[in-house]
Amino acid sequence: MTKTIAHELAKKQREISIAEFFERNKHILGFGNPTRALVTAVKEAVDNSLDACEEAKILPDILVEVHTKGEDGECKIIVEDNGPGIIRRQIPLVFGKLLYGSRFHAIRQSRGQQGIGISAVVLYGQLSTGKHTIVISKIDEKRPAHLYELAIDTNKNTPEIVKNEVTKWDKPHGTRIEVTIVGDYKRGRRFLYDYIQSTSIVNPHAQITFVEANGEKHVFERVTDTLPRPTVELKKPHPQGIELGTLIKMAKNTSNRKLSTFLKKEFTSMGERTTDAVCRIANLDKDANPKELTRDEFIRLLKAFKKVKIMAPPTDCLSPIGETLIKRSLKHETQEISPEFIVATTRPPSVYSGHPFQVEAGIVYGGKLDANSPVKILRFANRVPLLYQQGGCVSTSALSDIDWRRYKLEQRGGKGIPNGPAIFFIHVASTSVPFTSESKEAIADVSEIENEIKLALRECARKMQHHLNKKEKRIKTREKFELITKILPEIAKKSASMLEKPVPPLDAVITRIMDVVWIEDIITYEKVERKKVQTTLEGFDEGKNYGYITKSQLLVANYKQKPQKFNLYALIPSDAVVGFIDPKPAKIEEGKYIKWCLPAIEPTGKLEITFELAGLDKGDFDENDLYVEGINPEYVIGADKWEGD
């Protein structure tokens, strides 16, 4: 038969190697231009070091060096860690093969998850400078260090070992990578510094030393000796939101012969009762062979997963930063701005497509921040700062979708990034962050994640509004109060002396004019010896940092004409431990709030409340969030209406 056009076209069809694909599409990996390439290269190496240290429960000590002494436009990057090292035979694969790694199949929160990052750096180095990468790794004090010089055969996506030798290295264990890339150090330096600084903010347990090309050395000290809560690898997926295709694939490959066993053994959160309920609602026989289910039956199963209330996945595969640490970090980063206040929140964990995730947010407000510029957005995913592609990130679209005019920020049409003196912090932690590309710079618009981000931001926004309102109310009332308490007695004194009569009691007059309950909030910090704390505090937890005691003093003054009796609530950070407290509270909800049923306070009467919090650093807690119950909140200055637990 004659050849058709299709035959002609068919001649060109070919398989493409993944390395060849990325060699051509280096921008997808974050190497689109020399400025970005510099940051991406360092980021991939540091991510790996942090992950490795965390897995091995080692406090990370990371060295980042950039040298520009070679060819024009070339940067030699060195990243060295004190991690567990990599065993000899895997070094070439880890660094010289794309799509090879340990974290892809593990259901846990980690920085790397694709098996592409570090080998992409090696690939880009080779592509842009023709130079090989040198890796040194040592896994134990008693063993020698190994040095590899590596390249990647892009036609085959396999490592090419140029050199492989035993070498001396004085570190007990760790990994060091030396890679030369085309990078723009002059323009990239600032981004690199920002990246390292931001990384150190969300990894307070890491010590990062950054040696610049001119030899200048910046040490980002660790601020805590406590490792982040170790994330536990989830062995099985959560049924909620799992894809039909994945479910069918799992059932095909299972060795369990019964549907109920399959469900219980291969999914998380599937206990006896839940499994029964799922099977009943799906109208499926518990003893059916999962391999023999039809597509329709799988669909019924999937629907049943959504109908039955299934316990949320265990959250120990996630490691959020936590409200206090976020506030502390933001406070640290914004020292020079001296912001008016900082709020933060950690949402409960949630699930998308079977992957657990958790959102945290924070807002820094006021101070020297420019009120006329767009708000600054700090984005993080699994404790890694996201520096590029802000416009393409779900956190930006979630933020842009909120009407910020309600929270006193300027925003055209109630859409888009608002203007105002604020910095927004957004952190998404997940066992599988849905990045929009392999360069991991932006999170895809998954609706479940978008909703959680909105909820977190709104929570912060409400706190912000609450703060602004309280402040406004307090300022107004304070003026009135000062006027009354200063001028009235003066007048009284003068009139009395003119009339030669004794000064009349003014309390009744003052209360009549003021007509409020005033709550004053004073916070002080006291440095304490570890030992002392141990003995004076109940519920002492060995692992916590008790360097400071945060003392709150609440002064409640009744400037109303009648005695007042009400309940007072003070919110406490989730990671604080309550110590000394007086008067005795009605209830302490650990990590949430303290409740007092106050005795009646007579007109012009005052009451003092003191309580101490441990487990926080100086400045972590700098304002009480107070609520009242059993009194018209309109009359109260310094607290809002208690809306329930």
Add this chain to the structure above:
Amino acid sequence: MTKTIAHELAKKQREISIAEFFERNKHILGFGNPTRALVTAVKEAVDNSLDACEEAKILPDILVEVHTKGEDGECKIIVEDNGPGIIRRQIPLVFGKLLYGSRFHAIRQSRGQQGIGISAVVLYGQLSTGKHTIVISKIDEKRPAHLYELAIDTNKNTPEIVKNEVTKWDKPHGTRIEVTIVGDYKRGRRFLYDYIQSTSIVNPHAQITFVEANGEKHVFERVTDTLPRPTVELKKPHPQGIELGTLIKMAKNTSNRKLSTFLKKEFTSMGERTTDAVCRIANLDKDANPKELTRDEFIRLLKAFKKVKIMAPPTDCLSPIGETLIKRSLKHETQEISPEFIVATTRPPSVYSGHPFQVEAGIVYGGKLDANSPVKILRFANRVPLLYQQGGCVSTSALSDIDWRRYKLEQRGGKGIPNGPAIFFIHVASTSVPFTSESKEAIADVSEIENEIKLALRECARKMQHHLNKKEKRIKTREKFELITKILPEIAKKSASMLEKPVPPLDAVITRIMDVVWIEDIITYEKVERKKVQTTLEGFDEGKNYGYITKSQLLVANYKQKPQKFNLYALIPSDAVVGFIDPKPAKIEEGKYIKWCLPAIEPTGKLEITFELAGLDKGDFDENDLYVEGINPEYVIGADKWEGD
């Protein structure tokens, strides 16, 4: 020896299949949420159909159908074309294997370039619904059609053939794909319609029929029978901007023994003289064996590539849309807005990292467009509309980087997306568009491309400014003119009749007050028979569309007190053919401008110029862009200063 932590960690290291990788990271491919998934699936199939038809020089006739009758949330998508078809043995690979394709290694402008798109749709269908994809293809009238039912084995990235049979299909040739995915038709419908409409705008030679889920049928008719200029595959890369790693790889694999032959045979634009110059400047022996060059010598070669002026790559691998067609398309799309004017520009081709590319831009201004909203941005890459990730696209950042306040648009701080009654059109055509991810929704920030986009936008902006200024000036002068030419004669007549004297000549007075040269521009269209045009026009080109003749009538009136003699230039679109013209011009620069050396015009004297353009549709050319030389342009209404060719 004892096992270290590194040994523990090593156990988890594994190779990851590319299909498995994308199964997990479906958002990278554009399937992050059900709305987007719907659009992506259709887009990948239509892209393939358009590419195939273009390669086979067939006018595309594409059918897109969406059915939602099946399971809740499932959409069955059918895309059928009249393309060349795919030969039997390659059908499973094209649709069932990621990273397989014909366009990855070809240096030419095409929609698909990664070998991922359509197999990703099959993968997503299987993942989300568990259903297989059905492909029917026929390559010749005389041969049978083949039907395949396909799945992808994600562990191996290989096609799984579920069914393979000969079938009847009444089409002479073409391909049909049926895939069922989880998609949100309710929310996605509008985006899908937008995508198809935009696609039809930049592919005026394609006929696309869209049958909605409710049976409603939209036919996007082809507006031209002319196929886009066929792109010629560039066999060799251009030396400019090539990566060092690629150069070394090429030299390693070459069969040429001499450096000069290697350069001449394996690169484009490298003639004898250029090759000599490169070798001389690099201080390399022309006869050296390219395989034996050192890294330093390659670097010298690379530097020489930059120093020697090398001819730009041939541009026939690119297929820009063209100024006229952009204007026509924009006019078509904005009919309901009745914009004040539309400008467009096509930049000359340029090169980044060895890849030729070309930028086109356009601005639609005024009419019913909202002056208070951000401008709308329409982005295209290789004639494919980009619907998502606007914030992450280099076209957005290029646009945001221009100070639009200079061009009378509102823009806070001279940065960001401006507000104003405008639509911006940006098209990037390249043999290799640097997308930020496999979903091909945004272009990476490659500085060469960013610069060209800025230049294109600034060109449009200048045209826009030019237009706005001219309009403003004309309005002002016209008021004055109308006042003078209506009121003065009335006064003269009245005074004359009162004094019983004849009406005095007013011309001198009018010219003294007006003191300008006025150029009026009237454009009309005349429908002509193809035959007639053929006989009346010189330089008739068989392939062009001569349905209309665009007639320009320029009236030049001298309202100055002295005779005026100057040169007039009228710009003409690059794709127009000049027909009848009177008076005789001094020069016609085909596709650029017509120049007249006008005779002296006496005060109050008038001159009429007529010329006809063919090759354009009605309305393509609706305003002359006029320039003058040899006269103070300040005095001229309706033309600007000629700044040279």
